Amino acid sequence: MQFSYADRLERLPDQFFAALVEKAKKVQNEKGDVINLGQGNPDQPTPDHIVEALQTGAEKPKYHKYSPFRGLPKLKEAAASYYEREYGVSLDPEREVAVLFGAKTGLVEISQCLLNPGDTALVPDPGYPDYWSGIALSGAKMEKMPLTAENNFLPVYDAIPESALEAAKLLFINYPNNPTGAAATESFFKETVDVATKQEICVVHDFAYGAIGFDGYKPPSFLQTPGAKEVGVEAMTLSKTYNMAGWRVAFMAGNESVIEAINLVQDHMYCSLFGAVQEAAAEALTGPQDSVRELAALYERRRDVLMEAVCAIGWDAEAPAGSFFAWLPVAEGFTSEGFADYVLEHAQVVVAPGRGFGESGEGYVRVALLEDESRLAEAVERIGALGLFGKK
Numbered sequence: 038m039q040f041s042y043a044d045r046l047e048r049l050p051d052q053f054f055a056a057l058v059e060k061a062k063k064v065q066n067e068k069g070d071v072i073n074l075g076q077g078n079p080d081q082p083t084p085d086h087i088v089e090a091l092q093t094g095a096e097k098p099k100y101h102k103y104s105p106f107r108g109l110p111k112l113k114e115a116a117a118s119y120y121e122r123e124y125g126v127s128l129d130p131e132r133e134v135a136v137l138f139g140a141k142t143g144l145v146e147i148s149q150c151l152l153n154p155g156d157t158a159l160v161p162d163p164g165y166p167d168y169w170s171g172i173a174l175s176g177a178k179m180e181k182m183p184l185t186a187e188n189n190f191l192p193v194y195d196a197i198p199e200s201a202l203e204a205a206k207l208l209f210i211n212y213p214n215n216p217t218g219a220a221a222t223e224s225f226f227k228e229t230v231d232v233a234t235k236q237e238i239c240v241v242h243d244f245a246y247g248a249i250g251f252d253g254y255k256p257p258s259f260l261q262t263p264g265a266k267e268v269g270v271e272a273m274t275l276s277k278t279y280n281m282a283g284w285r286v287a288f289m290a291g292n293e294s295v296i297e298a299i300n301l302v303q304d305h306m307y308c309s310l311f312g313a314v315q316e317a318a319a320e321a322l323t324g325p326q327d328s329v330r331e332l333a334a335l336y337e338r339r340r341d342v343l344m345e346a347v348c349a350i351g352w353d354a355e356a357p358a359g360s361f362f363a364w365l366p367v368a369e370g371f372t373s374e375g376f377a378d379y380v381l382e383h384a385q386v387v388v389a390p391g392r393g394f395g396e397s398g399e400g401y402v403r404v405a406l407l408e409d410e411s412r413l414a415e416a417v418e419r420i421g422a423l424g425l426f427g428k429k
């Protein structure tokens with residue numbers, strides 16, 4: 038029997054990238070040696086001391102029982118000390134930190150917590166598609182904020198229709214940005230706090246790539262902005278900073294009432310994460326941080342190799358300031374999807390079409406720095422050999 042789905046499932050956006058994954062598989066089977074720069078799955082292993090903390094924790098019978106519903110105090114205290122150490126931001130571990138099963142979960146949950154059907158949420162375009170999923174599940178509407186090169190890929194609040202600003206209850210932002218690799222300025226965060234205060238909007242800053250800044254740049258936390266905790270929260274995942282994407286651990290920090298709402302919805306949906314995972318996450322946040330610096334340096338070297346290769350074939354593009362993505366304009370005469378299909382078919386290189394991140398992503402592709410330097414250079418050389426950018 039095929040059961041009909043609830044309306045809320047029918048509202049979920051299409052998985053734009055599913056088709057690309059299928060096409061890549063087909064080309065891999067037919068021609069072999071596909072270089073996949075289309076996805077965002079970190080390629081390096083979790084640092085040893087974190088894995089060892091998991092191993093030790095796994096042997097503790099106390100963690101074989103249910104964990105406390107709202108997470109281990111040890112992890113929430115570690116999150117607070119991480120923010121104090123890295124950003125000089127004080128957090129109350131019990132009231133201002135919620136443990137998440139990965140940031141994705143929290144970013145979807147927050148719309149369930151704060152939006153009623155018909156409400157409005159402001160989202161970046163291009164942007165991380167899971168914001169849309171949460172909004173769709175809650176039956177709310179989206180107002181897209183175009184991110185363009187002219188505005189350094191920052192939303193322009195003055196350009197948002199006054200009616201949408203007045204109606205908005207949630208505002209999603211994300212810096213360093215996926216997919217554009219752009220950075221936020223402190224003045225942009227200040228302006229965000231001002232707009233949110235005036236319009237009574239809850240800001241959700243997705244800080245997934247907070248540890249990955251290039252050329253000496255340390256991405257600021259939104260919570261460093263005066264007044265930020267009054268109007269918002271920040272989602273910080275361990276997936277990218279510590280190569281723990283498979284572990285599913287993150288936290289949300291900031292406004293007490295929002296943290297309470299996240300905890301409340303989670304009380305009804307889950308019991309918290311495996312205690313040993315939480316203990317290892319606490320070790321990640323408070324233990325040695327050399328691996329984080331080394332990781333950012335590794336991505337910076339890869340970025341440099343990529344951008345040098347891109348420049349050598351006459352592909353005119355800006356280097357990212359952070360994250361592990363480069364946002365490259367497509368060759369003339371192509372749509373982003375057409376370009377991605379063409380380079381997959383003819384160069385066996387997977388890139389993510391910008392259109393999949395929203396209408397304003399059209400004209401670009403996203404390239405991930407998640408292969409080693411020689412593979413990145415080879416990918417660009419293969420694209421160069423197609424003669425789309427002037428030089429071969």
Ligand SMILES: Cc1ncc(COP(=O)(O)O)c(C=O)c1O
Binds near residue numbers: 140211
């Ligand atoms: C911008 C952004 N936010 C959130 C996430 C999800 O992180 P997590 O692994 O913690 O669910 C990703 C993962 O790709 C991301 O790119």
